[in-house]
Amino acid sequence: MTTFAYPSHCWSTASNGLLADTSPGDLETLGEHLGNCQNTHRHWLTLHYAAQKMRGFMAARFVTTVVLVTLFLGVNIWLL
Numbered sequence: 001m002t003t004f005a006y007p008s009h010c011w012s013t014a015s016n017g018l019l020a021d022t023s024p025g026d027l028e029t030l031g032e033h034l035g036n037c038q039n040t041h042r043h044w045l046t047l048h049y050a051a052q053k054m055r056g057f058m059a060a061r062f063v064t065t066v067v068l069v070t071l072f073l074g075v076n077i078w079l080l
Contacts, residue, residue, distance in 0.1 A: 058065045
């Protein structure tokens with residue numbers, strides 16, 4: 001027989017060696033929550049995705065990016 005250290009009325013995320021299963025209601029609620037979050041924060045997600053793409057582009061071409069930024073700033077300072 002399995003005994004647990006906490007009372008049976010407490011909520012826990014551990015399965016304690018038992019079968020961890022989700023109910024269809026749990027999955028439906030999770031799906032609604034994720035859909036809600038994506039719709040609510042869609043502009044932030046778009047901005048985050050664009051920043052990740054820019055970071056990946058610049059990281060792959062770090063030296064070229066530094067040279068171009070320095071050249072751009074140098075030309076602006078020289079012309080002003």
